[in-house]
Amino acid sequence: MELKDALIQYSLRIADSSLILGQRMAEWCSNGPTLEEDIALSNISLDLFGQSRMLLSYAADLKGNDESEDTLAFHRNEREYFNCLITELPNGHFGDTIVRNFFFDAYCYHLYNALKESKDETLAAFGEKSLKEVTYHLRHNSEWIIRLANGTEESINKIKQSVIDIWPYTGDMFAMDEVDELLIEKSIAIDLNTIKSKWNNTIKEVFERANLEVPSIDVYMQTGSLKGIHTEHLGHMLGEMQYIPRAYPNMEW
Amino acid sequence: MTDLEKFNDKIANNIKIEPKDWMPDDYRKHLQRQMSQHAHSEIIGMQPEGNWVLRAPTMRAKVILLAKIQDEAGHGLYLYSAAETLGKSRDTYIEELQTGKAKYSSIFNYPTLSWADMGAVGWLVDGAAIVNQVSLQRTSYGPYARSMVRICKEESFHQRQGYEIIATLAKGTPKQKEMAQDALNRFWWPSIMMFGPHDADSYRSSNAMEWKIKLESNDALRQSFIDKTVPQAELLGLTIPDPDLKWNEERGSYDFGEINWEEFWNVVKGNGPCNKQRIKHHVKAHENGKWVREAANAYAKKQKEIKKAS
Ligand SMILES: [Fe+2]
Ligand SMILES: [Fe+2]
Numbered sequence: 199m200e201l202k203d204a205l206i207q208y209s210l211r212i213a214d215s216s217l218i219l220g221q222r223m224a225e226w227c228s229n230g231p232t233l234e235e236d237i238a239l240s241n242i243s244l245d246l247f248g249q250s251r252m253l254l255s256y257a258a259d260l261k262g263n264d265e266s267e268d269t270l271a272f273h274r275n276e277r278e279y280f281n282c283l284i285t286e287l288p289n290g291h292f293g294d295t296i297v298r299n300f301f302f303d304a305y306c307y308h309l310y311n312a313l314k315e316s317k318d319e320t321l322a323a324f325g326e327k328s329l330k331e332v333t334y335h336l337r338h339n340s341e342w343i344i345r346l347a348n349g350t351e352e353s354i355n356k357i358k359q360s361v362i363d364i365w366p367y368t369g370d371m372f373a374m375d376e377v378d379e380l381l382i383e384k385s386i387a388i389d390l391n392t393i394k395s396k397w398n399n400t401i402k403e404v405f406e407r408a409n410l411e412v413p414s415i416d417v418y419m420q421t422g423s424l425k426g427i428h429t430e431h432l433g434h435m436l437g438e439m440q441y442i443p444r445a446y447p448n449m450e451w
Numbered sequence: 452m453t454d455l456e457k458f459n460d461k462i463a464n465n466i467k468i469e470p471k472d473w474m475p476d477d478y479r480k481h482l483q484r485q486m487s488q489h490a491h492s493e494i495i496g497m498q499p500e501g502n503w504v505l506r507a508p509t510m511r512a513k514v515i516l517l518a519k520i521q522d523e524a525g526h527g528l529y530l531y532s533a534a535e536t537l538g539k540s541r542d543t544y545i546e547e548l549q550t551g552k553a554k555y556s557s558i559f560n561y562p563t564l565s566w567a568d569m570g571a572v573g574w575l576v577d578g579a580a581i582v583n584q585v586s587l588q589r590t591s592y593g594p595y596a597r598s599m600v601r602i603c604k605e606e607s608f609h610q611r612q613g614y615e616i617i618a619t620l621a622k623g624t625p626k627q628k629e630m631a632q633d634a635l636n637r638f639w640w641p642s643i644m645m646f647g648p649h650d651a652d653s654y655r656s657s658n659a660m661e662w663k664i665k666l667e668s669n670d671a672l673r674q675s676f677i678d679k680t681v682p683q684a685e686l687l688g689l690t691i692p693d694p695d696l697k698w699n700e701e702r703g704s705y706d707f708g709e710i711n712w713e714e715f716w717n718v719v720k721g722n723g724p725c726n727k728q729r730i731k732h733h734v735k736a737h738e739n740g741k742w743v744r745e746a747a748n749a750y751a752k753k754q755k756e757i758k759k760a761s
Contacts, residue, residue, distance in 0.1 A: 221505060224504050227520055228497040228501045228520075228524075229736045229739070231744055232740060232743075232744060234528065235740075240517055241521070244517055247513060247517070248514070251514075254510070268509050272509075293743075344750075345746060346750075349745070349750045350742070350745050352742050438506055442508035442566055446624075449627060451508040451512055451566070
């Protein structure tokens with residue numbers, strides 16, 4: 199594998215996760231539990247779209263030809279998307295969304311913090327910029343975890359179930375292959391094994407404050423995103439998201 | 452001077468009425484109704500645009516649209532706070548919305564059926580809102596006037612962004628141009644209805660003008676919107692769907708055809724294409740969020756108790 203191809207693939211993985219989670223968060227628009235929270239959820243969505251655009255454009259530049267952030271976002275199929283599985287999980291109820299995002303935010307927080315030191319300038323700049331945003335997301339969602347897990351009987355039960363339901367999708371975030379190997383060797387990518395223990399600590403810390411139990415690491419984990427193998431949900435999301443550029447090809451919008 | 456004389460004096464001298472000032476009951480009630488209706492419009496208005504946020508055709512368009520909707524949510528929040536200074540809570544206002552006691556702008560009871568509608572809404576609906584809101588910057592109630600100053604700045608962005616969408620389509624392929632024209636056809640009349648009934652038929656505007664809540668009449672505002680918008684449509688090569696539309700040299704304004712008031716009043720009364728859908732959506736989100744709000748309250752209460760104990 200050539201370095202350039204690995205770099206494209208690596209950028210797409212991060213970009214796709216932000217894009218797909220951003221799209222999920224946009225589904226909350228006008229559906230939030232309070233008006234204030236509606237605005238906060240849109241904010242997170244906008245941050246994620248911004249992050250995604252930065253790396254989609256980077257991948258498009260590396261690819262050359264006529265690729266752009268839009269061709270990459272709107273003209274790739276399910277099997278050509280490489281977002282972490284957890285980001286495509288449906289919003290469910292508010293607690294499901296919070297737990298899903300919390301697991302992913304904690305991962306991004308440590309990943310982007312490390313990415314700041316990447317030998318690749320664009321990825322380093324991306325880490326720098328995105329870390330600020332994801333720090334806010336992590337705080338926001340940690341606070342909700344603590345609140346919901348110490349709220350009413352209903353909210354406590356709900357959040358416990360969300361944790362059980364979503365936990366099996368966390369393993370996929372840490373999967374690595376030859377793309378990672380090549381780029382880690384060049385000090386461009388981050389060894390996700392080093393992120394995993396930090397991630398575990400963040401989860402433990404917040405769950406302790408929330409009186410929640412951290413599920414066992416021995417749970418069988420869902421994987422597949424590195425190879426573009428997804429849940430059934432992604433196809434529907436892309437069908438909706440890509441509808442206009444697919445139905446009216448070769449037009450400016 | 453009596454309270455009423457003091458109040459009238461302020462109105463006469465264009466001194467703003469502030470929340471702690473004495474005001475006639477009807478003045479307060481009128482503002483409660485108008486300001487909450489305005490807030491509700493911002494919030495319900497999120498739905499027809501939210502309808503396209505997941506399907507926006509470019510990343511840039513998606514971000515602009517979502518940020519715009521978020522602005523509207525912010526306007527709603529801001530207007531609810533301003534309306535709360537009149538001694539009624541946001542919860543009460545929202546209950547009035549959900550039970551049909553309070554209205555919101557009828558324009559949001561029309562469906563958004565194509566991407567071009569995102570252009571038409573920004574261009575025409577935000578455009579009409581600006582005409583109204585610029586005038587309201589001078590309204591006599593302080594908190595309302597100040598909220599309008601803040602909101603107007605963002606609205607003019609929205610209007611430009613909407614116009615950009617429509618302009619791109621109008622200059623695009625024949626299919627895109629058709630889409631733009633179709634959106635204009637569907638949104639033109641509802642947009643000019645946004646200014647409300649003719650002055651002669653408007654039973655509400657009389658007091659509001661005396662109290663300087665409303666500074667310009669429905670018909671004057673409507674005319675200024677039309678005069679501003681027709682040249683914009685011409686620039687795009689789009690046709691306003693009104694065969695009676697004609698420049699009147701003498702008046703220095705456009706003459707226009709008769710508005711379909713039967714449609715207008717039906718939509719106001721709840722018979723528009725989306726009235727029920729919009730309220731259902733709002734109620735559903737509110738109910739789905741109930742356990743979350745309860746949990747947050749319960750948590751806050753527990754934290755307070757812990758603090759007290761220590
Ligand atoms: Fe607004
Ligand atoms: Fe607006």
